[in-house]
Amino acid sequence: MNTDTKKILLPTSTAGSLPKPAWLAEPETLWSPWKLQDESLIEGKLDALCVSLQEQQLAGIDIVSDGEQTRQHFVTTFIEHLNGVDFEKRQTVRIRDRYDASVPTVVGPVSRQKSVFVDDAKFLRQQTKQPIKWALPGPMTMIDTLYDDHYKSREKLAWEFAKILNQEAKELEAAGVDIIQFDEPAFNVFFDEVNEWGVATLERAIEGLKCETAVHICYGYGIKANTDWKKTLGSEWRQYEEAFPRLQQSNIDIISLECHNSHVPMDLLALIRGKKVMVGAIDVATDTIETPEEVANTLRNALQFVDADKLYPCTNCGMAPLSRSVARAKLKALSTGADIVRRELLNSDKSV
Numbered sequence: 128m129n130t131d132t133k134k135i136l137l138p139t140s141t142a143g144s145l146p147k148p149a150w151l152a153e154p155e156t157l158w159s160p161w162k163l164q165d166e167s168l169i170e171g172k173l174d175a176l177c178v179s180l181q182e183q184q185l186a187g188i189d190i191v192s193d194g195e196q197t198r199q200h201f202v203t204t205f206i207e208h209l210n211g212v213d214f215e216k217r218q219t220v221r222i223r224d225r226y227d228a229s230v231p232t233v234v235g236p237v238s239r240q241k242s243v244f245v246d247d248a249k250f251l252r253q254q255t256k257q258p259i260k261w262a263l264p265g266p267m268t269m270i271d272t273l274y275d276d277h278y279k280s281r282e283k284l285a286w287e288f289a290k291i292l293n294q295e296a297k298e299l300e301a302a303g304v305d306i307i308q309f310d311e312p313a314f315n316v317f318f319d320e321v322n323e324w325g326v327a328t329l330e331r332a333i334e335g336l337k338c339e340t341a342v343h344i345c346y347g348y349g350i351k352a353n354t355d356w357k358k359t360l361g362s363e364w365r366q367y368e369e370a371f372p373r374l375q376q377s378n379i380d381i382i383s384l385e386c387h388n389s390h391v392p393m394d395l396l397a398l399i400r401g402k403k404v405m406v407g408a409i410d411v412a413t414d415t416i417e418t419p420e421e422v423a424n425t426l427r428n429a430l431q432f433v434d435a436d437k438l439y440p441c442t443n444c445g446m447a448p449l450s451r452s453v454a455r456a457k458l459k460a461l462s463t464g465a466d467i468v469r470r471e472l473l474n475s476d477k478s479v
């Protein structure tokens with residue numbers, strides 16, 4: 128690790144994606160198609176990665192990422208690089224029990240022909256000495272984004288993906304990534320499976336890693352299917368209660384959560400006591416910019432249940448669908464708000 132994150136109190140980061148420049152992909156659109164092709168696309172993606180990194184740095188973000196500039200979709204871009212999945216053969220399935228989507232089909236044994244994101248991670252590593260975080264899809268969220276015509280078992284396919292993710296994660300670690308994050312929004316939906324094999328497959332994905340590991344569990348991007356679903360969840364969102372006890376017992380170091388503007392009762396964080404927690408203090412489903420004081424309030428609330436040295440201020444989810452100016456302002460609010468609480472802690476000496 129080039130910079131010791133342990134020395135930074137309340138290190139800020141983002142859940143993952145950031146808006147892409149308009150010359151690379153249609154702005155304010157999720158899973159937007161590329162505007163460039165071939166060599167210029169490869170170059171354009173890396174240029175966008177540099178821009179995204181610079182925006183994080185200008186906003187004062189401590190743990191930086193690639194802003195997911197080189198991928199179109201947080202799950203399918205990874206799957207596109209695997210054997211055994213036919214992208215021509217599509218089926219309509221229900222994603223996370225919430226919305227229908229046309230997805231590719233698993234037609235044979237799945238395997239990774241070569242690394243997927245490792246060159247991009249090496250490139251990011253060359254650009255900064257700050258700690259870097261890299262996001263991968265989690266096994267359960269991957270199987271939920273496919274039609275399986277081969278294994279015919281969600282669990283079996285999840286174990287196969289866990290093995291593949293472990294290969295990728297080991298290469299990302301060797302490339303100098305400090306935190307590898309697995310995105311598992313499916314953990315908020317399939318509670319029995321989470322406890323039966325979901326967390327176990329995630330532990331398989333991190334087996335043998337020496338770098339830090341995180342799992343990101345959210346209520347999704349600010350798209351209509353998700354915001355409609357949220358309206359049905361009532362005044363208290365207790366979904367985290369189902370996975371937290373098992374996660375608390377797991378080898379995962381960090382748990383990344385949606386908090387600000389959600390109806391998640393903050394005291395659920397007591398169930399993962401001892402884990403580092405990336406607390407979502409920025410709502411990605413609205414263009415309204417949080418004030419630094421609002422961010423500080425969310426963090427102060429979380430501090431009742433998370434030790435100060437384990438609290439990582441973060442965004443609720445990715446910011447890909449937002450405009451660049453809104454995302455920029457939200458990043459700034461996050462770092463300014465974290466700074467308010469950091470000063471309070473240092474002044475009161477609670478942090479030691």
Ligand SMILES: [Zn+2]
Pocket residue numbers: 142312343344345346347348443444445
């Ligand atoms: Zn998310």
